[in-house]
Amino acid sequence: MASSMKAEASSKVDTEVDTFVPPLANLDGEPLTVLIVDDDEADREQFSDVIRKIHSDIRVIVCGSTEVAKLMIQQQLVDCVLLDFHLVGGVARGHIRALKNAAQDSHLPVVIMSSYGSEAKATNAMRNGAADYLAKNKVTPGALRRAIHNSISKADLSRTLDTERQNLQLAIEDLRRKNREVQSFYHTVSHELKTPITAIREFCSLVHDEVLGEVTEGQLDAMQTSLGCCDRLTLLVNDLFDAARVETGKLELVAQPTDMVELITNEISVQRPWAREHQLTLELHIESDLPICMVDGMRIRQVLANLMRNAVKFTEAGGRIDVSASYQKADGCLEVRVEDNGYGISSEHAEFIFDRLYQCDPQGQNSQNGMGIGLYLCSQIVHQHKGTISVDAVLGEGSVFTFTLPV
Amino acid sequence: MGARVPRFRELVDTKRVLLVDDDPLILRALRTRLSYVGHDVQAFSDGASALCGLEAWPADVAVLDINMRGLDGFQVSKAIRERYPDCRIVMQTASKSDEIWGKLSHQDVDAVLEKPFDSKVLLALIENLAESDKVDG
Numbered sequence: 001m002a003s004s005m006k007a008e009a010s011s012k013v014d015t016e017v018d019t020f021v022p023p024l025a026n027l028d029g030e031p032l033t034v035l036i037v038d039d040d041e042a043d044r045e046q047f048s049d050v051i052r053k054i055h056s057d058i059r060v061i062v063c064g065s066t067e068v069a070k071l072m073i074q075q076q077l078v079d080c081v082l083l084d085f086h087l088v089g090g091v092a093r094g095h096i097r098a099l100k101n102a103a104q105d106s107h108l109p110v111v112i113m114s115s116y117g118s119e120a121k122a123t124n125a126m127r128n129g130a131a132d133y134l135a136k137n138k139v140t141p142g143a144l145r146r147a148i149h150n151s152i153s154k155a156d157l158s159r160t161l162d163t164e165r166q167n168l169q170l171a172i173e174d175l176r177r178k179n180r181e182v183q184s185f186y187h188t189v190s191h192e193l194k195t196p197i198t199a200i201r202e203f204c205s206l207v208h209d210e211v212l213g214e215v216t217e218g219q220l221d222a223m224q225t226s227l228g229c230c231d232r233l234t235l236l237v238n239d240l241f242d243a244a245r246v247e248t249g250k251l252e253l254v255a256q257p258t259d260m261v262e263l264i265t266n267e268i269s270v271q272r273p274w275a276r277e278h279q280l281t282l283e284l285h286i287e288s289d290l291p292i293c294m295v296d297g298m299r300i301r302q303v304l305a306n307l308m309r310n311a312v313k314f315t316e317a318g319g320r321i322d323v324s325a326s327y328q329k330a331d332g333c334l335e336v337r338v339e340d341n342g343y344g345i346s347s348e349h350a351e352f353i354f355d356r357l358y359q360c361d362p363q364g365q366n367s368q369n370g371m372g373i374g375l376y377l378c379s380q381i382v383h384q385h386k387g388t389i390s391v392d393a394v395l396g397e398g399s400v401f402t403f404t405l406p407v
Numbered sequence: 408m409g410a411r412v413p414r415f416r417e418l419v420d421t422k423r424v425l426l427v428d429d430d431p432l433i434l435r436a437l438r439t440r441l442s443y444v445g446h447d448v449q450a451f452s453d454g455a456s457a458l459c460g461l462e463a464w465p466a467d468v469a470v471l472d473i474n475m476r477g478l479d480g481f482q483v484s485k486a487i488r489e490r491y492p493d494c495r496i497v498m499q500t501a502s503k504s505d506e507i508w509g510k511l512s513h514q515d516v517d518a519v520l521e522k523p524f525d526s527k528v529l530l531a532l533i534e535n536l537a538e539s540d541k542v543d544g
Binding site for chain 1: 430432433436437439440443474501502503504505522523524525526527
């Protein structure tokens, strides 16, 4: 059962040691009950007297063995136990635990009292669960009231700590459960979106490949565009799912030695038709002797694809995109830049552009806004590679996205 | 304007292909594609019917969806492996869950396709599996 020290009383301990008035009531508003367990009747009497001198309201009960003490503790509320060291024969742990079990309170304060004080005994008693240790020949009203007061305060603090720990554990469990729910939700959304995309893609493909009959050049072109849209939709769904992985700490990299010239060239060749479709000039400037990097190739392609998609989306027809890759010997890293002369980004947006779900609205192009996940994913992937990512942009003039990867 | 693509009709070797997917649209689209190039196709929307169908019509290749009501793709593939060890198995899934992909890595299947996929990849896969059958045989 818990006992309480009122804040008022506690502050008095700190500032007015000599005039300290010990706690008069436990949490239930009852006067404190102190149990003295000692087989020496003279000692029991002496300590009872000392306690009464501390305050006449403190209730003192006594017994001569731990067995009787357990019964007493089971029958009534005890706020503090003074336990004779001699009784426990130096093996205090079992006795102290038995008393705490009897009280059904692991924080029940037990103060060990010994005829012959020594530091080793004190340390041993504290290690075995005692709240404090007192040498009998040094017991004064002041020392005893401090021991009782401190041990009860310590027990109260421990109980509070326990409660807080339990609350924290519950909060952690709750967060874990929510994490699982989020993961499961994204998984369901991803699955539910990809199934119809599969059907749409395949029917477009059947028309495109003339499986369902001959098509005109115009229809063929329309189907090609639809197929491209299906593929972009798939990438967006995958981004959504990856964002959930990041949130739940499950985005794992599979790093392998990677030929970066090949990786960048391949990804740009995938992106080139889309840039052409938007009537943009796409130039690739790549050093032919880039070092091999330890990266997750699929993820780095995902970063490049995301930056390219943004460059295409936010650059007007007739504009240009320059992709360059170089080895920065001084920094020991590979630097990849995606530069466009599109709408650009204002400095107020640039600061937050890699944040999750952040939206900016370049020149009112609402319909062009994405989910606010692509750049967030880019930054997460690059940072997981221990690289850096940044943007340098001027509104109305264009943007330069740069990411580096350690070599 | 995109370049005109050739019609995908040249077929090297007709195969009996079992399709199992509980999404009728995907089933119809894939069946159309595979039949068009000359494969002999049987399509089922659930695993139990597919296993029944196989009794009278042993397939060379089974293309199985994983998330299905009733018997799922894992159960169907296990049953096919036990009863028809020569049948090649291609799994297809829209799922990205670690649980599914973890199970897939321990499953005795010949190939896995993540939806959405280009059905021409599936055609090539069926052809390759048939070729490897010839080599094996």
